[in-house]
């Protein structure tokens with residue numbers, strides 16, 4: 001079974017008037033990591049799709065959903081997969097890829113059969129999925145821990161010391177428009193993506209995980225001079241429109257996966273905001 005919900009795009013002027021519940025309804029994505037079922041969120045921001053799956057009792061097949069009007073899911077799309085759980089297998093047609101914790105797989109356009117499976121039902125894989133429209137069939141590629149590009153950012157003095165890992169970027173794997181990576185906040189720090197930035201050429205989705213049970217992350221969005229916040233729990237994602245900042249501060253340290261799509265593949269193309277000018 002494959003479920004889906006649709007998120008239409010909102011303008012910055014409209015978002016200024018949203019109350020807490022409306023902000024959450026439009027941008028927050030919950031119930032991602034479900035046992036044996038894929039829950040898709042189909043956004044109208046660059047037609048970026050977000051899902052998760054925890055295969056426990058069976059192999060879960062990637063099925064098409066009605067909004068795609070496609071005979072199979074990857075007919076006109078590419079897919080990025082990052083495993084944040086126990087070891088798992090992703091079978092693409094006849095080829096099987098083992099993804100251990102924090103390993104990733106890029107699956108190119110045109111692959112008809114994709115299945116997700118855990119190696120152990122007592123420690124199942126947790127696959128986080130992002131998908132974007134694709135115009136070309138690039139080869140599938142596993143991205144192991146040794147393949148990622150690692151950058152150290154921030155400092156303890158500014159409470160933003162963190163390690164950023166680029167998994168699916170065009171210097172690591174050929175892609176049409178999808179970019180994905182993972183950032184881990186160091187113990188004692190709380191801020192991600194501060195100084196905040198915008199990139200009007202790309203939308204982005206943040207998926208927060210490794211947030212301890214009783215803790216939370218306060219995610220900031222909106223135009224730099226008109227910000228709003230959304231309180232987020234573990235294994236929840238949030239959509240960032242292209243005109244919005246996307247930054248967060250946790251009540252403990254945590255990790256998140258960022259995924260982007262849009263006009264270009266230039267990770268460094270961002271307009272950085274002055275911290276003391278945020279409103």
Ligand SMILES: O=C(O)C(=O)C[C@H](O)C(=O)CO
Nearest residue numbers: 162164183192193194258270
């Ligand atoms: O902590 C950070 O800084 C990030 O992870 C930034 C994201 O990669 C991002 O927003 C890329 O545009």
Ligand SMILES: [Zn+2]
Nearest residue numbers: 197199204246
């Ligand atoms: Zn960004």
